[in-house]
Amino acid sequence: MTSTTPIRNIVIVGGGTAGWMAAASLSRLLQNRYTIRLVESDEISTVGVGESTIPMIRLFNTALGINEDEFVRETKATFKLGIEFQDWGKLGERYMHGFGTFGQPLWTLEFFQYWLRAWQLGKAPDVERYSLNRMAANAGKFMRPSTDMPNSPLADIPYAFHLDAGLYARYLRKYAESHGVLRTEGKVVEVRQRADGFIDSVVMENGTVVAGDLFIDCSGFRALLIEQTLKTGFEDWSHWLPCDRAWAVPCELSGDLLPYTRATARPAGWQWRIGLQHRTGNGHVYASRFMSDDEAASILMNNLDGKPLAEPKMLRFMPGKRNKTWNKNVVAVGLSSGFLEPLESTSIFQIQSAISRLVGFFPDAGFRQADIDEYNLQSDFETERIRDFIILHYHATERNDTPFWDYCRTMAIPETLRRKLDLYKSSGRVVRENNELFAEIGWQQVLHGQGVRAQGHHPLAALLDEKELLDFLGNIENVIGKCVDVMPAHRDFIAAVVAAGQPGTARR
DSSP: OOOOOOOOEEEEEOOHHHHHHHHHHHHHHTTTSSEEEEEEOTTSOOOOOOOBOOTTHHHHHHHHTOOHHHHHHHTTOEEEOEEEEESSSSTTOEEEEESSOOSOOBTTBOHHHHHHHHHHTTOOOOGGGGOHHHHHHHTTBOOOOOTTOTTSGGGOOOOEEEOOHHHHHHHHHHHHHHTTOEEEESOEEEEEEOTTSOEEEEEETTSOEEEOSEEEEOOGGGOIIIIIITOOOEEEOTTTOOOOEEEEEEEOOOSOOOSSEEEEEETTEEEEEEEOSSOEEEEEEEOTTTSOHHHHHHHHHTTOSSOBSSOOEEEEOOOEEESOSEETTEEEOGGGGEEOOGGGSOHHHHHHHHHHHHHHTOOOTTOOHHHHHHHHHHHHHHHHHHHHHHHHHHHSOOOOSSHHHHHHHHSOOOHHHHHHHHHHHHHSOOOOOTTOSSOHHHHHHHHHHTTOOOSOOOGGGGGSOHHHHHHHHHHHHHHHHHHHHHSOBHHHHHHHHHHHTSTTOOOO
């Protein structure tokens, strides 16, 4: 009979965003019933470029009982309503993937189908005119949802954050340690295994032995436990996602604080721009087989908004995932589990999701294989669907100006993505499978924004005659416009949050 003895000791190997997110959330959720120890070395730098998030981070903060205004002040955060893509479908074009809903559903149909019918008639503006998030982002405005206006679009404003990853890890460390997490400083120089291959302990440089029952590998690309020790194996996706390097550099703030991330396509990759309260984060993700490191660095440095604050830092990576993210008594979280480039800001979400999934399948000393297998199946599904969404941005393009874009436009794609493309091209439909991360409207925004055109629309969208249809759309567009008019500027909203935390400042 399998043991039901509870485990006692959880060891997190590695700090950074992944390690301290795991430590903070487990210390809160496990209610001091387990010993949680995090080992990290101050000498090993974290990647620290994942500064853009998606709205699910608010659920994470809520679960931890974090005060959002304090969080914004401590991490130098700004607010995010979506991601703007420049030059992806064609040079000179832009669109935004905005968070949240568009318009409102009518009868049994989603709003997008009514808009699609009108757009195909040549009588509707771009779909962004029916999105509060996209129109507010374009206007540089932001506010939190107004819960006292339940029938207004202002009651539903999904948002995320741009944050300083280093400050975020420091903030979470303070939280975790206040909730009982123990920190051991130093480098791991040896990993000891039991006879059955499970990890028994890690040995620090000073000789300290840290034993555990469950190990969480947050050692980044090194994947010290899951790969270097357990030889779990890796599935390489570079044939679909050819970018394998990035330069990253911060620069001085310049211009307004934009409430969205900007991703600009370049000749062999793309460049991110993320505005924080105190600086702007920048990076150039590129494919080394299509562009030299020097050229990639030059493109980044020549396209900054302000004076660089450091020398650019190079990151090398291989897109893909571990064959198993949970192997024996090791769960890989963050970069140790695999890597998908930050094009849709999914890195921090995947850390959050892995921790939540671990809690759902939390083991006892028996480490039941059926539970581990289901955890891995769910992890694989989530990662593969995010992978498909990122591949879509590269593949659905008309760009033919460089060998890189020629490759991406003509490459073979996963069958799961092919099915979504074919279904959308037929009638604008998108089917969300098994609660995959990105909802239908997310796919529809990117598909249409990248130039993929639906040949038809849902037949039931024709139940409205043309005048009814245009009146319906016009009313929504008018309401969205009025809502944006009453929203404060993003910069002013942040200034009020920061000011509220100053000594002697009265809270409103």
